[in-house]
Amino acid sequence: MKNEINTIWIDLNEELYKFILGKIKDEQIAKDIHQEVFLKIQTKIHQLKHTSKLTSWVYQIARNTILDYFRKANHKNTSIDDIDIPETEIENFDYSKLSNCINQKIENLSSQHKEAIVLTSFHNYSQKELAEHLKISYSGTKSRVQKAREILRENILDCPNTESDDSGKLLGFENT
Numbered sequence: 001m002k003n004e005i006n007t008i009w010i011d012l013n014e015e016l017y018k019f020i021l022g023k024i025k026d027e028q029i030a031k032d033i034h035q036e037v038f039l040k041i042q043t044k045i046h047q048l049k050h051t052s053k054l055t056s057w058v059y060q061i062a063r064n065t066i067l068d069y070f071r072k073a074n075h076k077n078t079s080i081d082d083i084d085i086p087e088t089e090i091e092n093f094d095y096s097k098l099s100n101c102i103n104q105k106i107e108n109l110s111s112q113h114k115e116a117i118v119l120t121s122f123h124n125y126s127q128k129e130l131a132e133h134l135k136i137s138y139s140g141t142k143s144r145v146q147k148a149r150e151i152l153r154e155n156i157l158d159c160p161n162t163e164s165d166d167s168g169k170l171l172g173f174e175n176t
Contacts (some may be wrong), residue, residue: 101159113148
């Protein structure tokens, strides 16, 4: 295991630091997050099932750590557009295509709707927390989240292997 960590460090150290610095824009904080990412790698390396996915796994940890930093620091002036949506490691190719399609549909949302979806769906913000984060009313937040979900639901129907009923309601994903 120690050799694996050393190999990861040698291969990804500089590239990963540049990635983090590009998102954080503060050298000291980027160094702290960089160190935190490698600590997480060291403590969670046993969870990696496929070594072929090592690099994407490491970057997933980095993305999540960066997002955790922004969430903890409650950076109200940080644009969600500067933060990558974490990609999920998927083994099933068909599901992977659906996932990429959905991620693309999220990327295509307006910045306000994208932020509402990302923070409520992926980062477990309650609508009340989102209202505080955005400094808008709770009812305004509820409307924004509802509209974002509606737009996303309509757009997801174009993704491969999705099922919908006659009214256009999304029923699920068909694995072919």
